[in-house]
Amino acid sequence: QDTFTLKLAETWGPNFPIFGDATKSMAQMAEKMSNGRLKIRIDSANKHKAPLGVFDMVKAGQYDMGHSASYYWKGKVPNTLFFTSMPFGMTALEQYAWFYYDEGMDLMQEVYEPHNMLSFPGGNTGNQMGGWFRKEIKSLDDLKGLKMRIPGFAGEVFAEVGVNPTNIAPGELYTALERNTIDALEWVGPALDLRLGFHQIADYYYTGWHEPATELQFLINKRVWERLPADLQEILRVAMRTAAYDMLIHSQHENAKAWANIKQDYPNVQIKNFPDDVFQAMYDANQKLLKEAAGNNEQAARIVKSLEDYQRDSRAYTRISDNAYLNTMAEIE
Amino acid sequence: MIGMIMFGVALIMLMFGFPVAFTFGGVALVFGIYAEGMDLFAFMPYRIMSVMQNTVLMAVPLFIFMGVVLQRTKLAEQLLTSMGRLFGGLPGGLAISTILVGALLAASTGVVGASVVAMGLISLPVMLAHKYDKRLATGTICASGTLGQIVPPSIILIILGDVLGLPVGDLFRAAVGPGVLLIGLYIVYILVLTRLKPQTAPAMPKDDDSISRGKEIRDALLAIIPPLALIIVVLGSIFTGIATPTESSALGGIGAVVLALIYRQFSFKMVWDAAKDTVSVTAMVFAILIGATAFSMVFSYTGGDYLLEEWLLMLPGEQWGFIILAMLVILILGFFIDFVEISFIIVPILAPVAEALGINMLWFAILVAMNLQTSFLTPPFGFSLFYLKGVAPPNVRTIDIYKGIVPFILIQILVLALIVIFPEWFGMSSTY
Amino acid sequence: MYWIIKLDKSLAWLSKLCGVIACLAMILMAVNVFYDVVARYVFNDVSIAMQEMEWHLYSVVFLLGIPYALRTDGHVRVDVFYTRWGNKTKAWVNILGALIFVIPFAYLIGRYGYSFALDSFQMGEGSGDPGGLPHRWVIKAVIPLSAVFMATAGLNMVTYAIRVLSGEKEYVGEHSAGGLA
Numbered sequence A: 001q002d003t004f005t006l007k008l009a010e011t012w013g014p015n016f017p018i019f020g021d022a023t024k025s026m027a028q029m030a031e032k033m034s035n036g037r038l039k040i041r042i043d044s045a046n047k048h049k050a051p052l053g054v055f056d057m058v059k060a061g062q063y064d065m066g067h068s069a070s071y072y073w074k075g076k077v078p079n080t081l082f083f084t085s086m087p088f089g090m091t092a093l094e095q096y097a098w099f100y101y102d103e104g105m106d107l108m109q110e111v112y113e114p115h116n117m118l119s120f121p122g123g124n125t126g127n128q129m130g131g132w133f134r135k136e137i138k139s140l141d142d143l144k145g146l147k148m149r150i151p152g153f154a155g156e157v158f159a160e161v162g163v164n165p166t167n168i169a170p171g172e173l174y175t176a177l178e179r180n181t182i183d184a185l186e187w188v189g190p191a192l193d194l195r196l197g198f199h200q201i202a203d204y205y206y207t208g209w210h211e212p213a214t215e216l217q218f219l220i221n222k223r224v225w226e227r228l229p230a231d232l233q234e235i236l237r238v239a240m241r242t243a244a245y246d247m248l249i250h251s252q253h254e255n256a257k258a259w260a261n262i263k264q265d266y267p268n269v270q271i272k273n274f275p276d277d278v279f280q281a282m283y284d285a286n287q288k289l290l291k292e293a294a295g296n297n298e299q300a301a302r303i304v305k306s307l308e309d310y311q312r313d314s315r316a317y318t319r320i321s322d323n324a325y326l327n328t329m330a331e332i333e
Numbered sequence B: 001m002i003g004m005i006m007f008g009v010a011l012i013m014l015m016f017g018f019p020v021a022f023t024f025g026g027v028a029l030v031f032g033i034y035a036e037g038m039d040l041f042a043f044m045p046y047r048i049m050s051v052m053q054n055t056v057l058m059a060v061p062l063f064i065f066m067g068v069v070l071q072r073t074k075l076a077e078q079l080l081t082s083m084g085r086l087f088g089g090l091p092g093g094l095a096i097s098t099i100l101v102g103a104l105l106a107a108s109t110g111v112v113g114a115s116v117v118a119m120g121l122i123s124l125p126v127m128l129a130h131k132y133d134k135r136l137a138t139g140t141i142c143a144s145g146t147l148g149q150i151v152p153p154s155i156i157l158i159i160l161g162d163v164l165g166l167p168v169g170d171l172f173r174a175a176v177g178p179g180v181l182l183i184g185l186y187i188v189y190i191l192v193l194t195r196l197k198p199q200t201a202p203a204m205p206k207d208d209d210s211i212s213r214g215k216e217i218r219d220a221l222l223a224i225i226p227p228l229a230l231i232i233v234v235l236g237s238i239f240t241g242i243a244t245p246t247e248s249s250a251l252g253g254i255g256a257v258v259l260a261l262i263y264r265q266f267s268f269k270m271v272w273d274a275a276k277d278t279v280s281v282t283a284m285v286f287a288i289l290i291g292a293t294a295f296s297m298v299f300s301y302t303g304g305d306y307l308l309e310e311w312l313l314m315l316p317g318e319q320w321g322f323i324i325l326a327m328l329v330i331l332i333l334g335f336f337i338d339f340v341e342i343s344f345i346i347v348p349i350l351a352p353v354a355e356a357l358g359i360n361m362l363w364f365a366i367l368v369a370m371n372l373q374t375s376f377l378t379p380p381f382g383f384s385l386f387y388l389k390g391v392a393p394p395n396v397r398t399i400d401i402y403k404g405i406v407p408f409i410l411i412q413i414l415v416l417a418l419i420v421i422f423p424e425w426f427g428m429s430s431t432y
Numbered sequence C: 001m002y003w004i005i006k007l008d009k010s011l012a013w014l015s016k017l018c019g020v021i022a023c024l025a026m027i028l029m030a031v032n033v034f035y036d037v038v039a040r041y042v043f044n045d046v047s048i049a050m051q052e053m054e055w056h057l058y059s060v061v062f063l064l065g066i067p068y069a070l071r072t073d074g075h076v077r078v079d080v081f082y083t084r085w086g087n088k089t090k091a092w093v094n095i096l097g098a099l100i101f102v103i104p105f106a107y108l109i110g111r112y113g114y115s116f117a118l119d120s121f122q123m124g125e126g127s128g129d130p131g132g133l134p135h136r137w138v139i140k141a142v143i144p145l146s147a148v149f150m151a152t153a154g155l156n157m158v159t160y161a162i163r164v165l166s167g168e169k170e171y172v173g174e175h176s177a178g179g180l181a
């Protein structure tokens, strides 16, 4: 029987926690389940030097597989945006249900298909935090003219309510926040933010709204996929799905641990919600931008509709189950 | 193994004197095609693109521009000779001034190409004109131009923070002590050397014997003010958050042009000529980066990184033996491989071992950072040495630079040893 | 020989043209960054498009600067033997280096850089950030463009070396960075 060695390029650096662990566990599972017939060699960003070139490299066949986040390709293929996480969108559980039991997966393949790739859910960070602010946001006015490092679609939403999205090289983020070159920044969540030390220089940690369930993606070149025998395809599919689900659990575990540490060692850090008028304004801005995106092409309109319909129905149940339970618990605790 | 052979071949090919950047690139090309085929080079556009989007490197052309304008308007000369005069009859005054200016630049940037070249432009001509020994002059410039890697803000520390999962702020604070000690010892070295061999760094002659020492000092201080003010504006803009370190280098360049206006040295031709020099020197620096990225691409895609991993796993598992051998390995690899590769490939292998031994990771990170900044200076592949050679006049030979840097490397090893033996001097502990 | 001289001069002209464009980009970049700092600090106004323009200009500086510096002999050499050698030996080093190293290297970067930029053009790639610049292919196309000029500058090293071998020209010392410092 033939053995296959697939080369995978990931957007992350070597030993990048949680994200990188998802890739590694996928590769290990695939190799063990196939009894060594399917080997996956992972190249991290330090090797290929193209963290945001993963899409192109898998498309061109320079790599067989990739591990990255779909919304990074927004500038290349705008409709890839919808498969990571949308502001005011679904929670991880709801979104996984959309992918695996509703139209999510089919729509995603439809978007990636012309680029000669298949795309699979690749792990979820869970709800991301809303970012580190050096000043408290008490009203919409406090957001006006605020300089914040916030990329992508969420940045556009913030821009609509008067924030100045600002580009800062990752290597200079810490210095820029520490010295007030920018007023705020958004990263991921406690486990990954802790490494960059933002809790030492900013007091206000806002809860999330813009990436409620950031899903990463495994990409695989279509010709490579078709070359694999059916059993290895199935093994790969199961390995990807298991690794993705495992990353969600892992994120929860690491974030809870990191948050406990921050709370203990840095009592200065305060958790804040954006005030209601701010949320309302951002929600309106988000609806407006979504409408604009859907107006531009038929495919986007279908995806947005599918997301909205599914979220409406799914959320109704979340409210009377998990949500109700957490609310009740909060009252007696 | 092919990666190791490639290093040897590159070393030999460099001796033929063909431009360094294209020797790296060309040797990589030959070995790459032989081992992996032409398509390996389909990765090159991505690698070039990652240099293009690395906006921190924008500081290189901008700082060079500032250096060139300061040099063309003679303001740099004025700064250094005046500082040198403050030392009166003391030999070595210019070298000490160079180290102090280098320390200031180090606090404003973490990009080696930027500070070494700017320092080379600003102070090498002045030191040579005052009959300084070529080796002392070039060694002083390379060493003080590389201080930016350990004096915060520093790219090495940011990368290590990421790789080791340590807060950047803690690393920045821990690096201040070693950085200051390094600066202090460079100055002590100059003082001792010039006491023993005054002819290597002659004292500044007085312009006019009839001037009193008091007036001389007053004149010197007045002359220092404008260029020093410029440096303070650059630093101040970072400390107050007006600009990021990269952006501050643009303030420096524009500020230098404004100074030229004030001193009636401005002309459009001066700015254009400065731009031409800047482009030429910047191209030299980036060609080396691109050649080197081709080189490291071939090295890692032919399995060089896996080989290194295997070797490192054979290091001993006992605290002092581990620390000493780990430092030696990084130092030796630093001769050949650039610091980003070391940080990403080697440090993650060493880190879990260090952690298991109960070693304080902050202390370990500072040791690695000290060691890595030395790697910019070690012949034959130390980038700082190439950069300085690129802006030096022809009578300064490569070999002068290679020899000039040796005492400074020894000082760095001394400081490294001090941090290893007396971590408490630097406010750290070696274990948890 | 006449046509070699003519070719040599035309090729040199190309590299100089690169130099002029790179110099313009250099000055514009300094002004661009300065403007962005002032706009942010004084007027509290940030434009992602202007911020992205910074690295576009900076890329032009070094990508077109590299062929220019080949012509001005601005690329640093290890001079352990090189400065001691006569004109003929230097000419041969430069001919072989240009033919074996520079031109093939430029060819590969140009070939793969072309499809890199073409792909971006076909996808209509633009910035993914709010208010960023469209038409990413333009800046990506500078990579193969730089490679073309690197190749002509490499050929230029050969034509100049031939003129040196014929005794009509000589290498005027070694002047890294045009004898800048």
Ligand code: NA
Pocket (backbone or CB within 6 Å): A128, A186, A187, A188, A211
């Ligand atoms: Na995020």
Ligand code: NA
Pocket (backbone or CB within 6 Å): B105, B106, B107, B108, B109, B110, B111, B147, B148, B149, B150, B151, B152, B153, B154
């Ligand atoms: Na620094």
